[in-house]
Amino acid sequence: MTFTPLIARDELVEGQAQQVRLEGRVLAVVLLGSDVYVLSDRCSHEEFSLALGEVDIDDKTIECERHGALFSLETGAAVTFPATQPVEAYATRQVNGVVEVDLP
Template sequence: MSDIGALEDFSPGVAHAVTAGGRRLVLVRIGDDVYVLDDRCSHEDFPLSEGEVDEAGGTIECARHGAAFSLATGEPESFPATQPVRRFEVTVQEGRVRVVSE
């Protein structure tokens, strides 16, 4: 399990580029819920952390071609992406965000 920071350091509704276990990830906080995905669009290897978060829809949109992915599942919600991005299990313990990594 990798500690990636204090929950209070991650502003809600914003994509944050983080690293855990040597892997680039994108962290999104919506309220007290925290989501972590691979920081790359499955359509074209572009950082999702540069994209826009839709808090109401629970998605993150790739800034390059507009593919949207579910924060909860990593599944694509719109084209041109057809493959999911990997989602990671997240826990918040004593105010610290931890990601389960391989």
């Protein structure tokens, strides 16, 4: 794994998705407690930004604002219709207050 610095942890707001661009990719970044989740920021159903959607802290999902599809923050799996395909989920770690992501 090769981790790349993404964002300072203190720039993230608990339970809110934030769009971050890195190495030509658009990512949705979510802080939940001590964990940070990073997904591709495009709904697999209609290419809409997931970072605009609501985060469910208890279920660890993010909702596509356009049609209501839910995706797992942990795996990127599509949890509800109309989405049936997952979005990419990336491994993260935190080093000295900086969130790093492993982009293949």
